[in-house]
Amino acid sequence: MEQLKETPLVGRHRALGALMAPFGGWEMPIQYEGILAEHRACREKSALFDICHMGEFRYKGDLVAGGLEDVFTFSVASIPVGRSRYGFLLNEQGGIVDDLIVFRIAEDEAMIVVNAATAPNDFSVIESRLPGSARFEDISAATGKLDLQGPMSRDVLLSLLGHEVAAIPYFRFIETDVLGKPAIVSRTGYTGELGYEIFLPAGKVDELWSTLLTYPSVKPAGLGARDLLRLEVGYSLYGNDLDETITPLEAGLDAFVNLDKQFVGRDALLAQKHAGLSRAKVAFKVGSRRSPRHYYEIWTGDARVGTVTSGAFSPMLGCGVGIGLVDPASARPGTALSIRHGNVAMDAVACTLPFFAGGSLRS
């Protein structure tokens, strides 16, 4: 088996007694105190996540002439400097190679933030689609990333970094000094709460982690809580809900695809749109505390109609919630579903997303 990669904080996690597990080729903290306690910390105060495993690429050059404009499902050149945008890298069949965020750093510069497990492949796919006039480099190893998320995250960063932070709107970022080093503070996240993603030199991650944990309102949180938080607000997880065999249209993420521009996979998506979808994303709530899980079967009446891609017990709703891929007719909100696995069957009802809408995301 390939050696697991470690973030600069692996010693900190072990010292905190974290349960560690492999994730995307990395040895990552799943939980410290407990998933539910960490979930609650994020919804009520603030939670700090080590996200150094994610990949970052830097593109420097003319966005259109250098080819980046045609790589993703959205226009990079139309993102104003200081803002970021979410979307996809697709294969020729329209399948999702990765979901990612592009940060427009300057007129001729962009940072691309991708998932950990997919980062090496993403880099070669993107590179192969650039004619070569621009500079394109993998800066993952040199770049650390900490996410501070939760209703009190702004107060913490105001105290640490000053008033500049208060003015960052959702999906915008600033370049500023953090602990004396140049960093990017972005108002983005994966929890449905007010929150920030901080990109800084990997050598400063340990100091920032320790500094943030001195604030009484900040608790460390692992990937277990992160998964629960993202599912409650309906965000997709690559590897569960998205992969190379699933298109953004099937995944219900059309909003992040601009069919009026060029990108690899566009023809396949146009054909799929024309022919009609054979499967669609469904969100559902279970009528009990039972938790649906990845790969559980979805039935309506006597017919198997699809598969759960993500599921969990939602602490905010007090019931099981999940998303999956089903026959489009079964995806309509209000449809009665049965979630089955072995001798377990749970009644569920298709619903709209998000499951939990009470977060501080836009406050």
Add this chain to the structure above:
Amino acid sequence: MPDTLFTKEHEWVKLEGNVASVGITDFAAHQLGDITFVELPPVGKAVKQFEVLCGIESVKTASDIYAPLSGKVIAVNAALNDTPEVVNESPEAEAWMARLEIASDPAETARLMTRDQYLEYLKGL
């Protein structure tokens, strides 16, 4: 004979006459993580030793709970329906899951472990 015995699947069973209370061990609760759902068995259900008695779910996983002894379910701890977290807080006392009426078969109890044997067994895991 000690009144609390243990299984390799990390259930405990406490014997009081012909009534056996069943739950999961502190070790099991810790391994499962935050418990979110306990599927209590129906009262009246008859089970054989080591058959599935009921189910339990945590944030991380779903597991079966096996009957440490053969018997018939005569009571369940309905408080766990609304507060399954009691399994994490007090796995070996408050969070009993079911009470079985048993036939007190010595061959069955011989297949279970004492606390000391169970603690020794955990060391080997």
